Amino acid sequence: MGRYTSAPIESSALRRPAIPLTPSVLAVGGRPLVHIRSIDRPAPEACSSGIADWAGNRVAKAGTDVPTRYRPQRADSCDIIRGGIGPNPFPPNEVGQATRRPKQNDRMATDTSNDTQLNFGAAVLGWVVPGLGQIVIGERRRGIYAMIGVIGLFLTGLLIGGLDCVDKDEDRLWFAGQVAAGPIALVAAYGNNAFLKQGPPESKVPTPQSQMEQAAGAPPRYVTKAKGLAHANEFGTLLCFLAGLMNLVVVMDAIVRTPGVCPYERRQAPSRQTKPTLPTRAPGASS
Amino acid sequence: MMLHALLAWTPFLDPMPAAGRYWWTFLLPLAFLLSMAWKAVRLPKMEHYWRDVLSMTGQILAAIVALAIGLYILMILVMPHLPAD
Numbered sequence: 001m002g003r004y005t006s007a008p009i010e011s012s013a014l015r016r017p018a019i020p021l022t023p024s025v026l027a028v029g030g031r032p033l034v035h036i037r038s039i040d041r042p043a044p045e046a047c048s049s050g051i052a053d054w055a056g057n058r059v060a061k062a063g064t065d066v067p068t069r070y071r072p073q074r075a076d077s078c079d080i081i082r083g084g085i086g087p088n089p090f091p092p093n094e095v096g097q098a099t100r101r102p103k104q105n106d107r108m109a110t111d112t113s114n115d116t117q118l119n120f121g122a123a124v125l126g127w128v129v130p131g132l133g134q135i136v137i138g139e140r141r142r143g144i145y146a147m148i149g150v151i152g153l154f155l156t157g158l159l160i161g162g163l164d165c166v167d168k169d170e171d172r173l174w175f176a177g178q179v180a181a182g183p184i185a186l187v188a189a190y191g192n193n194a195f196l197k198q199g200p201p202e203s204k205v206p207t208p209q210s211q212m213e214q215a216a217g218a219p220p221r222y223v224t225k226a227k228g229l230a231h232a233n234e235f236g237t238l239l240c241f242l243a244g245l246m247n248l249v250v251v252m253d254a255i256v257r258t259p260g261v262c263p264y265e266r267r268q269a270p271s272r273q274t275k276p277t278l279p280t281r282a283p284g285a286s287s
Numbered sequence: 288m289m290l291h292a293l294l295a296w297t298p299f300l301d302p303m304p305a306a307g308r309y310w311w312t313f314l315l316p317l318a319f320l321l322s323m324a325w326k327a328v329r330l331p332k333m334e335h336y337w338r339d340v341l342s343m344t345g346q347i348l349a350a351i352v353a354l355a356i357g358l359y360i361l362m363i364l365v366m367p368h369l370p371a372d
Binding site: 131134141142143145146148149150152153155156158159160161162163164165195196225226227228229230231232233235236238239242246247249250253262264 | 297298299300301302303306307310313316317320321322323324325326327328329330331332333336
């Protein structure tokens with residue numbers, strides 16, 4: 001059982017009319033970010049046996065502080081979307097815009113892709129050439145570093161494991177990740193098939209047969225001499241796979257990135273600011 | 288033997304010779320290039336890019352070394368002393 005029970009008590013809040021639904025608009029530079037139908041619930045108020053919330057439930061004993069979760073919330077907090085308790089401290093003006101200038105953290109709670117521009121063209125370019133998506137949207141340095149990282153991973157994998165580490169037939173699951181690195185993976189897979197698997201017969205050696213194959217008189221199977229084995233093949237496959245996964249990250253970054261703006265800063269915790277204090281009333285005071 | 292293997296090696300076509308013996312050295316380019324790509328998209332500003340890349344590379348290598356030490360302790364030192372039944 002929680003600290004505060006929700007036993008109904010007598011309060012003037014019980015006689016309160018239905019909860020009004022009012023649209024709130026947060027805007028940056030006059031441009032609306034998102035329209036929210038927030039529930040402007042009144043703040044908890046004092047009654048005869050304690051402090052009641054908008055529904056008449058006691059949230060605090062008489063003479064004690066109102067719990068933090070029942071205090072009025074900032075408009076940019078997530079609680080306002082859930083219908084936070086307390087009046088909207090930033091009511092919209094007559095033209096439907098917020099009465100304050102929203103800060104960057106406002107986007108964390110209010111950005112529901114109405115304003116986010118998804119750049120799928122940059123994503124396609126980023127898949128074709130890793131990092132090109134960032135370059136075409138103006139983040140040249142970022143794109144070049146990402147390109148070096150992804151292509152470097154892939155080429156290092158090919159250097160260690162050879163062409164055999166990109167195999168769309170024998171290592172399908174690995175190839176599914178590797179192909180995210182772009183057409184370079186398709187080219188490597190084609191090269192593996194054309195130069196190694198279907199190469200000239202003199203470039204192949206018979207594989208050791210099992211006892212069952214020998215007993216059955218099965219013909220020997222031939223594989224290329226460039227077949228990767230053990231650590232070389234494992235590391236090569238892993239590096240090419242990681243190149244694909246990293247390029248997936250780079251491509252997704254190109255989709256949401258705006259030049260000069262880091263799309264991840266908004267995920268930081270909102271800065272701690274002094275919350276508006278609940279107006280204190282003496283227990284038993286009439287509303 | 289090693290020289291002959293290197294002379295017969297066709298880069299990007301054949302697997303690297305002696306990779307089985309020195310496989311652990313591949314962790315360094317793996318960690319460094321992974322950090323390059325990751326930090327390129329995650330850093331808000333690029334002023335301290337190389338410092339952060341080297342830092343993340345060191346963190347990855349340190350984590351792998353710590354994991355290796357932990358597994359060595361578990362498998363070589365602890366497991367033999369456990370009762371068989």
